[in-house]
Amino acid sequence: MTSVKMTVNGKSVSGEVEGRTLLVSFLREQAGLTGTHVGCDTSQCGACLVHVNGDAVKSCTMLALEAEGAEVATIEGQANADGSLNVIQQAFQDHHGLQCGFCTPGMVMSAAALLKENPKPSETEIREYLQGNICRCTGYHNIVKAVLAASGQDVGAIAAE
Amino acid sequence: MPKDSGIGASSKRREDVRFLTGAGNYTDDINIRGQAHVYFLRSDVAHGKINGIDSSTAEAMPGVVRIFTGKDFEGIGGLPCGWQVTDRHGEVMQEPPHPVLAQGKVRHVGDPIAAVVADTAEQARDAAEAIEVDLEELPAVINMKEALKEGATKVHDDLTSNLCYDWGFVEENKGAVEEAIQNAAHVTTLELVNNRLVANPMEPRVAVGDFERGTGNSTLYTTSQNPHVIRLLMGAFVLGIPEHKLRVVAPDVGGGFGTKIFHYAEEAFCTFAAKAINRPVKWTSSRSEAFISDAHGRDHVTKIELALDADNNFTAIRTETHANMGAYLSTFAPSVPTWLHGVLMAGNYKTPNIYVNVKAVFTNTVPVDAYRGAGRPEATYQLERVIDKAARELGVDPIALRRQNFITEFPYDTPVAVTYDTGDYGATMDKLEEMADIAGFAERRKQSEAKGKLRGLGINCYIEACGIAPSNLVGQLGARAGLYESATVRVNATGGLVVMTGSHSHGQGHETAFPQVIADMIGIDESMVEIVHGDTANTPMGMGTYGSRSLAVGGSAMVRAAEKVINKAKKIAAHLMEASDADIELKDGAFSVAGTDKSVAWGDVCLAAYVPHNYPLEDIEPGLEETAFYDPSNFTYPSGAYACEVEVDPDTGKVTIERMMAADDFGNVVNPMIVSGQVHGGLAQGIGQALLENCVYDENGQLLSASYMDYAMPRAADLPNFEVDHSCATPCTHNPLGVKGCGEAGAIGSPPSVVNAVIDALNSGGKDVPHIDMPMSPARVWAAMNGAAATGHGTAEGRSLGGASS
Numbered sequence: 001m002t003s004v005k006m007t008v009n010g011k012s013v014s015g016e017v018e019g020r021t022l023l024v025s026f027l028r029e030q031a032g033l034t035g036t037h038v039g040c041d042t043s044q045c046g047a048c049l050v051h052v053n054g055d056a057v058k059s060c061t062m063l064a065l066e067a068e069g070a071e072v073a074t075i076e077g078q079a080n081a082d083g084s085l086n087v088i089q090q091a092f093q094d095h096h097g098l099q100c101g102f103c104t105p106g107m108v109m110s111a112a113a114l115l116k117e118n119p120k121p122s123e124t125e126i127r128e129y130l131q132g133n134i135c136r137c138t139g140y141h142n143i144v145k146a147v148l149a150a151s152g153q154d155v156g157a158i159a160a161e
Numbered sequence: 162m163p164k165d166s167g168i169g170a171s172s173k174r175r176e177d178v179r180f181l182t183g184a185g186n187y188t189d190d191i192n193i194r195g196q197a198h199v200y201f202l203r204s205d206v207a208h209g210k211i212n213g214i215d216s217s218t219a220e221a222m223p224g225v226v227r228i229f230t231g232k233d234f235e236g237i238g239g240l241p242c243g244w245q246v247t248d249r250h251g252e253v254m255q256e257p258p259h260p261v262l263a264q265g266k267v268r269h270v271g272d273p274i275a276a277v278v279a280d281t282a283e284q285a286r287d288a289a290e291a292i293e294v295d296l297e298e299l300p301a302v303i304n305m306k307e308a309l310k311e312g313a314t315k316v317h318d319d320l321t322s323n324l325c326y327d328w329g330f331v332e333e334n335k336g337a338v339e340e341a342i343q344n345a346a347h348v349t350t351l352e353l354v355n356n357r358l359v360a361n362p363m364e365p366r367v368a369v370g371d372f373e374r375g376t377g378n379s380t381l382y383t384t385s386q387n388p389h390v391i392r393l394l395m396g397a398f399v400l401g402i403p404e405h406k407l408r409v410v411a412p413d414v415g416g417g418f419g420t421k422i423f424h425y426a427e428e429a430f431c432t433f434a435a436k437a438i439n440r441p442v443k444w445t446s447s448r449s450e451a452f453i454s455d456a457h458g459r460d461h462v463t464k465i466e467l468a469l470d471a472d473n474n475f476t477a478i479r480t481e482t483h484a485n486m487g488a489y490l491s492t493f494a495p496s497v498p499t500w501l502h503g504v505l506m507a508g509n510y511k512t513p514n515i516y517v518n519v520k521a522v523f524t525n526t527v528p529v530d531a532y533r534g535a536g537r538p539e540a541t542y543q544l545e546r547v548i549d550k551a552a553r554e555l556g557v558d559p560i561a562l563r564r565q566n567f568i569t570e571f572p573y574d575t576p577v578a579v580t581y582d583t584g585d586y587g588a589t590m591d592k593l594e595e596m597a598d599i600a601g602f603a604e605r606r607k608q609s610e611a612k613g614k615l616r617g618l619g620i621n622c623y624i625e626a627c628g629i630a631p632s633n634l635v636g637q638l639g640a641r642a643g644l645y646e647s648a649t650v651r652v653n654a655t656g657g658l659v660v661m662t663g664s665h666s667h668g669q670g671h672e673t674a675f676p677q678v679i680a681d682m683i684g685i686d687e688s689m690v691e692i693v694h695g696d697t698a699n700t701p702m703g704m705g706t707y708g709s710r711s712l713a714v715g716g717s718a719m720v721r722a723a724e725k726v727i728n729k730a731k732k733i734a735a736h737l738m739e740a741s742d743a744d745i746e747l748k749d750g751a752f753s754v755a756g757t758d759k760s761v762a763w764g765d766v767c768l769a770a771y772v773p774h775n776y777p778l779e780d781i782e783p784g785l786e787e788t789a790f791y792d793p794s795n796f797t798y799p800s801g802a803y804a805c806e807v808e809v810d811p812d813t814g815k816v817t818i819e820r821m822m823a824a825d826d827f828g829n830v831v832n833p834m835i836v837s838g839q840v841h842g843g844l845a846q847g848i849g850q851a852l853l854e855n856c857v858y859d860e861n862g863q864l865l866s867a868s869y870m871d872y873a874m875p876r877a878a879d880l881p882n883f884e885v886d887h888s889c890a891t892p893c894t895h896n897p898l899g900v901k902g903c904g905e906a907g908a909i910g911s912p913p914s915v916v917n918a919v920i921d922a923l924n925s926g927g928k929d930v931p932h933i934d935m936p937m938s939p940a941r942v943w944a945a946m947n948g949a950a951a952t953g954h955g956t957a958e959g960r961s962l963g964g965a966s967s
């Protein structure tokens with residue numbers, strides 16, 4: 001067991017982990033942040049996506065020890081200071097961009113990383129960027145619409161509802 | 162003006178807030194103090210004899226609490242099957258035992274041999290690697306037709322063969338169908354595969370068992386679509402725990418699509434082991450484990466014949482299907498190729514003679530059961546493909562051929578035992594033609610051709626049977642359960658309501674849509690209504706959510722309970738206003754006396770029910786809470802017309818979906834936003850089946866598509882935007898809301914339109930390709946274009962392996 005310490009959503013978190021402990025396990029089991037999900041074991045689904053030092057990272061592909069000293073952001077830290085949904089979260093609700101909610105934390109974190117990199121992405125750019133996030137419920141239509149809306153673009157051209 | 166609340170409004174989903182902030186409570190988020198973890202050691206061969214298990218080394222490893230094997234379950238019931246099919250000779254199906262942990266033999270890759278319980282999940286997994294299993298590999302039987310041959314290896318030694326049942330429907334129609342086919346002016350024949358799929362809800366299955374020594378009560382937290390059914394099956398048939406000593410909780414569930422209906426070994430194991438070791442026991446499936454332990458879907462191989470007269474009227478349909486059951490009978494497996502498939506073979510058409518034959522077969526593969534649509538996609542696919550093929554052979558317009566044969570009068574008794582209560586297939590087709598801009602297709606094709614691409618248009622219709630189902634009917638058909646739903650409506654003293662429903666939401670938005678109904682009935686704000694579901698301890702008996710039944714059956718139970726509440730409230734209101742019950746009206750949250758200006762608010766009546774100072778205590782009890790059980794009198798029959806436009810790259814065979822359109826008739830719609838979302842998700846799964854997804858075994862029974870590296874899940878860039886419409890509404894005639902169900906339509910209606918479109922594209926390029934099996938990968942399309950099996954993709958013989966041929 002080795003001790004590890006990092007900042008998660010602005011708070012310092014530390015714990016004892018094995019060398020093989022994944023960042024996602026550390027977040028879920030030791031930091032108690034169960035909003036980050038595990039949907040696969042081959043780094044394909046993106047349900048575990050968080051930000052590490054500002055970059056989008058699949059937390060199932062990173063060891064907890066590799067995040068020593070890092071700034072980690074998870075879905076739990078995304079809402080506005082007053083607890084209301086942030087722009088991306090609100091757009092997901094407004095445009096029904098989620099159903100069962102299991103892929104949603106990863107989708108929201110992925111969308112946030114995209115919009116940071118590319119504030120006005122086209123529909124094609126959104127679809128391509130989200131290739132690493134699988135959603136089984138929505139067919140992506142409303143997720144794409146939500147991301148477009150969150151970037152302040154008109155979604156009128158995309159079929160209603 | 163779109164409504165902004167109540168029935169018909171696109172109310173935003175209240176459950177989204179917790180899901181969007183990481184505050185959902187999924188089963189894997191539940192950790193109980195002192196819990197141990199279990200890891201299942203699973204078979205890596207498809208068929209084998211267990212000569213011995215040596216776990217002595219493993220037992221001594223750090224953290225190991227106890228190792229269980231089949232021996233520990235010898236005195237315990239196996240997993241029950243919930244549906245008994247009777248075959249065409251009047252014999253009941255062959256039903257093999259399905260042990261919790263393997264007894265003597267393993268029958269598919271993934272069959273659990275031993276279970277290691279340890280302090281941590283890692284310790285359990287490490288110890289499992291140290292277990293030595295003396296496993297003698299036996300020949301495996303994977304191909305369904307091989308499995309039925311004389312002398313084939315048997316999956317179950319105690320059964321007479323690998324045939325589960327040979328079902329004929331309707332057996333009495335067989336002769337008439339043969340005659341009609343003989344006398345037909347034209348017969349179109351098609352052999353096809355409905356490819357095996359893995360449901361893949363994004364949340365893998367999880368089970369946490371807990372036992373409370375002080376009370377002797379057991380609790381199971383599980384990723385289930387129907388916790389009450391799990392309580393009944395596991396309590397009564399597997400572990401012998403009476404229902405009052407067993408609580409099953411299915412909290413937030415991350416998608417189901419059918420595969421979380423069934424009762425699984427891991428649920429029974431965790432409940433059993435928690436008591437045995439007196440510690441909570443948790444199991445979290447990995448995705449790799451899910452591929453080899455979640456029930457799969459589809460896997461039918463079918464030959465269909467469509468007979469037409471000289472005027473192109475359909476005169477008969479005959480089908481022969483081989484349906485893969487896998488190694489054991491999963492909970493509802495026998496019903497899928499029979500009662501959920503055969504009874505839909507009339508589709509939207511007035512074909513007078515229909516005969517369906519289904520041979521259900523055991524193989525050394527993962528059990529197959531219901532997956533989104535369950536039987537209905539298989540029926541729709543073969544019917545809509547053979548009609549398209551017939552249109553091409555006869556040189557007639559595929560839309561006109563369908564229209565000519567539409568059922569137009571309702572109620573309509575099909576020759577396959579069901580009565581469609583209502584529908585308007587012409588209306589959805591009109592709508593589709595408008596949405597699809599069929600007139601503009603020729604121009605779009607030209608544009609594609611200018612880019613060197615082939616463009617195709619595929620259309621099809623579908624009908625499904627939802628709102629499952631009248632209990633007396635399904636009882637006759639072999640169901641070992643009733644299929645009603647129940648709800649309790651509890652009004653609190655301050656006027657707010659809690660609805661406890663047996664329906665279960667795992668993405669469908671019940672927490673938002675159900676209150677819309679109640680809000681309209683009473684005339685109060687939706688926020689005054691809360692939905693409670695998913696816990697046997699605080700909801701009445703429930704049958705759960707599958708088969709697009711929640712609103713049609715569960716919603717109807719809720720309406721009935723609310724009506725009882727309102728009737729009682731009217732009596733209280735009448736007392737308060739010194740009027741007669743019959744004169745009381747409820748509107749906009751207030752009771753009034755007809756023809757007067759007297760009124761009393763909803764909240765005041767509720768308060769009076771709980772503070773009965775001025776109350777008709779001699780006539781009615783205090784309190785305001787009612788329960789109703791609703792048993793549907795018929796199925797509901799959603800229907801629709803779908804269109805797909807594809808571009809095919811003739812150099813690579815790659816198919817791109819350019820447009821996907823769905824015109825559905827769901828009857829009345831409570832929340833159009835949610836309904837559209839359900840259709841989108843179904844379309845994605847249908848397109849996935851048509852173009853990407855395939856569950857492939859090799860001849861030794863190794864699952865080749867066992868992770869997201871090999872099983873192609875549809876991703877954002879694989880799919881187009883969808884155009885969906887549900888304005889054509891013929892309300893269901895027999896449930897109080899007039900709703901039909903929308904959850905499966907997209908997955909049922911879309912595969913044939915995609916395939917029809919690809920075939921159309923290839924034919925437009927001068928390639929005479931009658932059929933390509935799903936998934937239409939670039940390799941398959943390219944091969945078909947270049948002459949491989951131009952008269953049909955492979956043979957039915959070869960098709961038993963589904964996707965194994967490229």
Ligand code: FES
Pocket residue numbers: 037038039040041042043044045046047048049058059060061
């Ligand atoms: S859990 Fe990390 S990518 Fe699937």
Ligand code: FES
Pocket residue numbers: 097098099100101102103104134135136137138363415416668
């Ligand atoms: S909302 Fe269920 S997987 Fe995306």
